[in-house]
Amino acid sequence: MHRGRVLAIGEFSRMTHLSVRTLRRYHDAGLLEPATVDDATGYRYYGADQIPTAQVIHRLRELDVPLPDVRRILDSPDPGRRAALVADHLQRLEAELDRTRAAVASLHRLLVPEPAPLTVALRAVPATTVAAVEDDVAHDDVLAWYAGAMAELDAAVGDPAGAPGGLYDNALFEDGRGHVLVYLPAAAPPSTGRVRPVTLPPVELAVTTHVAEHDDIDVTYGELGSWVVANALAVAGPVRETYLVGPRDTPDPAAWRTEIGWPVFRVAPR
Amino acid sequence: MHRGRVLAIGEFSRMTHLSVRTLRRYHDAGLLEPATVDDATGYRYYGADQIPTAQVIHRLRELDVPLPDVRRILDSPDPGRRAALVADHLQRLEAELDRTRAAVASLHRLLVPEPAPLTVALRAVPATTVAAVEDDVAHDDVLAWYAGAMAELDAAVGDPAGAPGGLYDNALFEDGRGHVLVYLPAAAPPSTGRVRPVTLPPVELAVTTHVAEHDDIDVTYGELGSWVVANALAVAGPVRETYLVGPRDTPDPAAWRTEIGWPVFRVAPR
DNA sequence: CTGGACCCTCCCCCGGGGGGAGGGTGCACC
DNA sequence: GGTGCACCCTCCCCCCGGGGGAGGGTCCAG
Numbered sequence: 001m002h003r004g005r006v007l008a009i010g011e012f013s014r015m016t017h018l019s020v021r022t023l024r025r026y027h028d029a030g031l032l033e034p035a036t037v038d039d040a041t042g043y044r045y046y047g048a049d050q051i052p053t054a055q056v057i058h059r060l061r062e063l064d065v066p067l068p069d070v071r072r073i074l075d076s077p078d079p080g081r082r083a084a085l086v087a088d089h090l091q092r093l094e095a096e097l098d099r100t101r102a103a104v105a106s107l108h109r110l111l112v113p114e115p116a117p118l119t120v121a122l123r124a125v126p127a128t129t130v131a132a133v134e135d136d137v138a139h140d141d142v143l144a145w146y147a148g149a150m151a152e153l154d155a156a157v158g159d160p161a162g163a164p165g166g167l168y169d170n171a172l173f174e175d176g177r178g179h180v181l182v183y184l185p186a187a188a189p190p191s192t193g194r195v196r197p198v199t200l201p202p203v204e205l206a207v208t209t210h211v212a213e214h215d216d217i218d219v220t221y222g223e224l225g226s227w228v229v230a231n232a233l234a235v236a237g238p239v240r241e242t243y244l245v246g247p248r249d250t251p252d253p254a255a256w257r258t259e260i261g262w263p264v265f266r267v268a269p270r
Numbered sequence: 271m272h273r274g275r276v277l278a279i280g281e282f283s284r285m286t287h288l289s290v291r292t293l294r295r296y297h298d299a300g301l302l303e304p305a306t307v308d309d310a311t312g313y314r315y316y317g318a319d320q321i322p323t324a325q326v327i328h329r330l331r332e333l334d335v336p337l338p339d340v341r342r343i344l345d346s347p348d349p350g351r352r353a354a355l356v357a358d359h360l361q362r363l364e365a366e367l368d369r370t371r372a373a374v375a376s377l378h379r380l381l382v383p384e385p386a387p388l389t390v391a392l393r394a395v396p397a398t399t400v401a402a403v404e405d406d407v408a409h410d411d412v413l414a415w416y417a418g419a420m421a422e423l424d425a426a427v428g429d430p431a432g433a434p435g436g437l438y439d440n441a442l443f444e445d446g447r448g449h450v451l452v453y454l455p456a457a458a459p460p461s462t463g464r465v466r467p468v469t470l471p472p473v474e475l476a477v478t479t480h481v482a483e484h485d486d487i488d489v490t491y492g493e494l495g496s497w498v499v500a501n502a503l504a505v506a507g508p509v510r511e512t513y514l515v516g517p518r519d520t521p522d523p524a525a526w527r528t529e530i531g532w533p534v535f536r537v538a539p540r
Numbered sequence: 541c542t543g544g545a546c547c548c549t550c551c552c553c554c555g556g557g558g559g560g561a562g563g564g565t566g567c568a569c570c
Numbered sequence: 571g572g573t574g575c576a577c578c579c580t581c582c583c584c585c586c587g588g589g590g591g592a593g594g595g596t597c598c599a600g
Contacts (some may be wrong), residue, residue, distance in 0.1 A: 005499050005537070008597095009529055010444070010546065015507055017443040017488055017497030020547085021589070029587095041596060042548050048499040051492040056380055058488065062373040067587075083381065090374065097367070103332035104360065111353070172285040174280075176558090216327065218287055222321040225285030229275050229318040235284055267275070278566095280577065289566075291558070299556095311565060312579050335587085446589090 005048075006036060012046040016054040023054075029067050031057060031074065052199045065089050102215040109216055120208045121229040125200075125261070131157045131189035132198035133252070134181035139172055146182060149194065156195040161185040164240040165259075167200070170235070179238070205240065205261035206233060213253035220260060228264055237263040275318075276305060282316040286324040295325075299337050301327060301344065335359050372485040379486055380421070388490070390478045390497040395470075395531070401427045401459035402468035404451035409442055416452060419464065423454045426465040431455040435529075436511040437470070449508070475510065475531035476503060483523035490530060498534055509531040 013020045026032040027044060032054060034044035052072065060070045073085045130146075133149035150164060162185035172178030181198065189197035206228050210220040228235065241261040250256070283290045297314060298304040302324060304314035323344065327435065330340045401421040420434060432455035442448030450509045459467035476498050480490040491509075498505065512529040520526070 005502060007499060008546075011499075013444050014440050015492055017491065019444055019446070019589085021483060022587085024548090025587075038596095043596080044547085051496055052380070052489075055488055055492050056377070059373050059377040059380060061379070061587085063370060080382075086377070086381070093370065100333060100363065103329050107329040107333070107356070110322070110329060111349075111356070119381075124471070170284050174283050174289055176289070196352040209305065218325055221287065222285055222325055226318040226321055228283075229285075232275060235281065268398075289558085292556085294579090295556075308565095313565075314578085331556085365575075 006045040007048065008043045008204065009034075009046070012050070012054070012068075015048075015051050015251070016058065018054055018058060020021045026057065026067075031067060031071055060086075060089075063089060063093065094211060104214040106219075110219065117224045118208055118227070120206055120224060122264075123205050123207050123261070125203050125205050127199055127202045128185070129189060129197055129199045130183035131195050132183040133185045133194045133196075134167075134179065134198070136177065137172070137180045139176045139178075142172070142180060145180065150184075151183045152193055152197055153182065156185045156190050156192050159187070161187050163242050163244050164248075167238045167240050169238045181238075191255050203237065203240075203261075203263040204265065206231075206264045207259060207261045209244070210258040210260055211256070213256055214258070217258065217260075224260055226260060228262060232267055233264040234267045235262055236265045239263075275481075276315040277530050279314045279316070280478075282320070282324070282485075285318075285321050286328065286330060288324055296327065296337075298452045299341065301341055308483065314439065317472070323536070330356075330359075333359065375484040376489075380411045380489065382510060388478055388493045388497070390476055390494060392534075393475050393477050393531070395475050397469055397475050398455070399459060399467055399469045400453035401456045401465050402451050402453040403464045403466075404449065405464075406447065407442070407450045409448075412422075412442070412450060415450065419452045420454075422463055423452065423465060425514055426460050426462050427454045427456045431459070433512050433514050434518075435510060437508040438509050439508045440474055461464065473507065473510075473531075473533040476501075476534045477529060477531045479514070480528040480530055481526070483526055484528070487528065487530075494530055494532055498532060503534040504536045504537045 002237065007015065009020050009023055013023060016023075018026075023032065024044070028036060032050065035047040035050065037043070037269070038045070056074070057070055060073065061067075065073070069085070069089065073082055076082045076085065093153060108140040131153055133153060135145065135149075137145045153164070154160075164182065164184045166182040168180055169178030172180065183198065183200070190193075208220060208222060208224050208227070211218050240261040240263070242261070243254060243256075244259055245257040247253075247256070279293055282288075283293060286293075288296075292315070297304060301512070302320065305317040305320065306315040308315070315402060316404065321501050326344070327340055329506040330343065331337075335343070339355070339359065343352055346355065362388045371378045378399070385453040393434065401423055403423060405415065405419075416436070423434070426432075434452065434454050436450065438450055438451050439448030442450065459465075461467060476494060478497070480487050510533070512531070513526075514529055515525060515527040517523075517526070532537065
């Protein structure tokens with residue numbers, strides 16, 4: 001193919017359906033370097049052979065691939081590696097779609113409320129020693145982290161003495177990052193890998209049970225919160241969840257039962 | 271339900287899993303007014319009865335409903351109207367999903383390129399009088415606008431004398447908004463509703479045919495652009511598309527044929 | 541040589557959040 | 571009745587990927 005003319009940015013914009021502004025931004029970002037830049041005037045000139053690249057960028061941006069990621073994809077010479085990066089992003093899109101679906105379902109349940117017969121109990125829980133894995137985790141990573149930690153606990157504890165549970169720092173929800181501890185009760189908690197014996201302090205818990213999958217658990221949290229407030233109590237530490245019936249017990253999400261316990265103490269009424 | 275205590279913003283944050291910053295922003299945006307604001311100190315105090323509202327907001331934000339729309343949804347007292355607003359947004363999400371799917375498919379075709387046997391011809395087109403509908407349209411609205419305009423043309427022109435087509439201002443792609451004209455050839459173009467007889471000026475066209483659905487049409491545009499440049503031509507007006515085989519002819523998108531013609535003129539080689 | 545289309549850089553704006561500074565408050569404990 | 575400390579306030583800057591517009595230089599056909 002013969003070289004042909006060189007294109008000014010406006011012509012290149014017509015060929016690629018990318019706006020002139022956007023082309024300039026892509027230049028600044030190192031995504032799409034013009035074939036030539038006139039030193040004296042700063043004019044950008046593109047080659048017709050850059051059109052396909054511009055179109056790939058256009059498609060990736062339609063998929064909301066961040067500019068730095070687009071750069072990485074374009075910069076990787078190996079087509080296999082490139083395909084892998086794209087696949088990564090598509091997987092992220094898929095995950096986001098799942099979250100959206102969950103939010104839609106949950107929203108519908110929120111807007112068609114049934115008089116939830118929420119039963120809350122106050123329960124004194126003594127100190128307990130369990131096999132635990134703990135770490136500082138970002139809110140977005142909690143699910144993946146939980147899966148890994150619980151798998152490790154299952155492997156380390158042969159014969160659990162009760163249902164698994166977790167302690168979730170309030171900062172996790174308030175700041176998007178916080179301390180998380182998941183545990184499995186055990187007669188003789190081992191100490192292998194990330195698994196350590198931990199003694200959970202004694203607490204007074206306001207306890208209720210969330211029945212159904214986790215999408216709606218915020219609602220139960222809120223109802224528990226309302227109850228705590230209505231009974232002149234205040235929150236005093238990380239929330240405790242106990243997975244009475246979970247994915248390990250039945251594949252039917254509607255049958256799952258999660259006990260939520262919020263450490264509380266009595267406050268003077270205002 | 272007895273009233274219970276009033277909640278400081280931090281406590282309310284723990285109950286709703288919305289960050290303190292975000293709660294303040296929602297206050298400023300008029301989304302979630304605290305039950306009380308201390309005049310002297312500016313302290314925000316919330317009631318436990320505001321928790322469900324906060325959760326609805328949370329879900330809507332997970333669905334990327336813009337804050338003003340959330341406000342509208344919350345402010346509409348009629349549950350039916352509220353449901354309609356939510357449904358609107360879900361429809362928007364669905365449309366976006368379609369666009370994403372199209373982009374994924376197109377990207378795959380771009381990354382697994384076959385040696386496209388693109389044939390481009392140069393053709394002199396004489397002035398033609400057609401039945402046309404034209405307007406200034408935003409790029410995002412083109413599809414919907416096209417559907418309406420073409421339906422009106424179909425109704426006004428009993429017996430079309432050829433395939434339908436459109437003229438698309440380059441500004442449509444460069445600035446996201448531009449002049450669009452769609453037409454249907456007719457022996458005696460009528461003048462009813464938005465339909466007017468229009469004489470298309472004579473042009474020299476670089477013409478190629480895009481076979482397959484429209485998702486990939488950018489690619490053909492780019493290839494046509496390359497050819498134009500390689501042959502020392504430049505673009506001289508709005509692009510013309512002619513829908514030789516379209517949805518009106520066959521439901522199979524893979525069989526669609528769109529002729530793309532770009533008005534050109536010869537430039538001196540640099 | 542002149543006019544108009546084209547191109548340049550630079551700064552501000554959007555939306556929905558986060559980081560952090562700097563300073564005032566509420567309250568439990570001593 | 572202090573005092574310390576967690577909590578709360580406002581205000582400003584940053585992120586992303588674009589768009590709007592000002593103010594000024596450049597290209598090229600007539």
